[in-house]
Amino acid sequence: MFNRLNKLIAFLRNKKKITIKDIANELGITPSAVSKALNNHPRISDQTKEAVKAVAKKLNYQPNNLASALRKGKSNLVGVMIPRTNSNFFSSVVENIEQRLSTEGYNVIIAQSNESFERECKNIESLLLIQVDGIIASMANETMSLEHFEKIKSKGVPLIMFDRGEDALEVDYVGIDDYESSFLVVEHLKNQGCKRIAHIGGYRHTRIYKSRIKGFEDALKKYGLPVFDALISESSLLIEDGRTIMKQLLALPEPPDAVFAASDFAALGALQVLEEHDVKVPEDIALVGFSNETFTSLVKPSISTVNQRSEIIGTMAAETFLNRVNDSEWNPKLNRAMIEPELIIRNSSLKNH
Amino acid sequence: MFNRLNKLIAFLRNKKKITIKDIANELGITPSAVSKALNNHPRISDQTKEAVKAVAKKLNYQPNNLASALRKGKSNLVGVMIPRTNSNFFSSVVENIEQRLSTEGYNVIIAQSNESFERECKNIESLLLIQVDGIIASMANETMSLEHFEKIKSKGVPLIMFDRGEDALEVDYVGIDDYESSFLVVEHLKNQGCKRIAHIGGYRHTRIYKSRIKGFEDALKKYGLPVFDALISESSLLIEDGRTIMKQLLALPEPPDAVFAASDFAALGALQVLEEHDVKVPEDIALVGFSNETFTSLVKPSISTVNQRSEIIGTMAAETFLNRVNDSEWNPKLNRAMIEPELIIRNSSLKNH
DNA sequence: CAGTTTTGTTCAATCGATTGAACTTGTGTT
DNA sequence: AACACAAGTTCAATCGATTGAACAAAACTG
16 A cells, blocks of 8 residues: 555656656657757757747756756855854845845855854865855854865865955955954044043954954054053953953953954943943943944944945855856956945944934 | 966866776776775675775765765755744754754755745745755745745655744644743733733734734633734734834723734834833833844843744754655655743843842 | 758767676585 | 585666767758
8 A cells, every 4th residue: 555655656756857858758859959959059949949948848847957067067056154144244145145146047055164163164075065166155263274175275166255264265355354444443432532442352363353453453553542452352252252351351450441342242241241330331431343233233222333244245255256157267366355344333332422 | 378277277176086986996996896885885895895995085085976966866955944044043943953964964055035935936946956855944924825835845855844834735844832832921921910911913824923813812811811903913023013013002092011022023123112102111011022032132121032942943853854754755644843832031021020 | 063051950978976787706515 | 526605896777967079951152
């Protein structure tokens, strides 16, 4: 009884699998003619093409991408690897990449590393196994070694990094100008009358965080403000890190009158601690975060932050990939795009209102 | 000059492409022996197996998944389609699915519909083209027609729905008991002394929202509270919807003393309006949301909400998929799992503290 | 009208791995 | 020594689509 059912199901499934052969039979031509007709080969008559396409539609033909990918060495898949999906910035970048690439016939595959180096390696492994035509990625915080990314390059698969990328990895890159963004923040805080500005930074081993720290220091100098090493810290920039560091800052003999955190999460942690210590924000201490996460506009006070222009970054990353596959080998020059950051001023740093 | 470079690159690429043939040559055996050795075929000697594996490692052999997928009709890919990635719930479910399936050798591919019906259709198209071995999905809010999902079934590809799924679509399902969750909320609100409870619900055409509304009404009856149609609304449950509806509720001759929103976003919108109208939460109006989004614990007051157990749902969805592929055709019975919801009580509904 | 082009199609090989059948050894049995 | 049998491997077909070369037929040229 089950056997009969099995066979029926198997039959139905086979029935479903329409191949170019079936179309060829239906029309009395060969599979190769069908293939060429479907691919708009110039040597095939319009008449045949139309007939083939009509039959294909009639039979509900679904091309087997695997087969064509195998033959053509092209899967029409683009892998996008991000540290986390539950971040406004990353998910927005992905959305914009999807939007741009889908018009070009590419399917976007998302993989998340969860900020884990190991996961990142595995994901790359997976994406390469799937034979993606390219990878657009942003590094996990944990990542220090670059071998896994080198592997992508060495396989000849185009690799485009965004936001978190390293110069040592000589690949196309799209991101905002992190160095510049620190200037925006410091200038704004200075205008608000702040004089002792602290920076809750990311680890210097990551280029973007290094740039933000360097930009921060240089901006202080430019605007004639003192640089205190005790006010500059490095961490993973999670909420908890923000909390810990903020507590340390408050314990200083001379606490800062402004805090610039290199991540909104760290800023949030800092805000929580400030509140717990009844420190008024922005009156006593002004606060600025980074990334324009959704919650920054929801908390009280709303947190000023740096907009990383996820739409532009996503679109440009996609565009860069497209250039890369179209130009292919003949264009070995790197494409490094630095987008202008935008400071979004909210209540956490707005003293005069 | 460029030509030479081209050739070098081409050469390097070819060099990279190690196939079982190369391994076979290296050892003086045939490709099929290599294939069998790598797949632990019983008829191959341990000695050969070890030798093959050693050489494979030495040459850094990367199996071409496309080829094996083509032959075996199995890609080892599982597509996960969710409405949005920037939601705590969905991204957590995905993470748990990934975790479970990766141990089984599957690669998870994420696609987001962005709550758009059209996008959902396209994504399914894509996933089917990629020849995924199965699809785990949660429907977009916009979706009313189910044809695209039927298509998955008709192709014999296992389909598992989670959270947002319809009974009409006769497929495996994992989700919390939405009906029950309304009881938890109403019971809690009643214990807080609330008597006129409003419900900001989702559209009834979606099963889960219908269940929540039905559960809400039945719970009111069970706990001896009056059911007012004017206090029950349907919307897309976005922040803006929460705002609009809250305003309407406040404009009533007799406003509610508690609001149960079927989404945290709607609850957030309601909270904003309440604050703008200087209504005290929870004293004047208590508020409960749904989904345990990150921000619910960050805003003031923190929002009580229903935990959808993303970990359990993700793991069970993965498990269900695995059962389905292993049991294959012989087990046509549906697997509908209803997880117990959990009420997380925060300040927005806690009057006595 | 012979000869050349153009057009439309078929042929056959190919992508890389898999798999059942077939074949060749070596070992064990009587 | 003859034979069965298992072990180890090779052979050849296959998955479905693609592609350059080859071929036939029609259209054009002088």
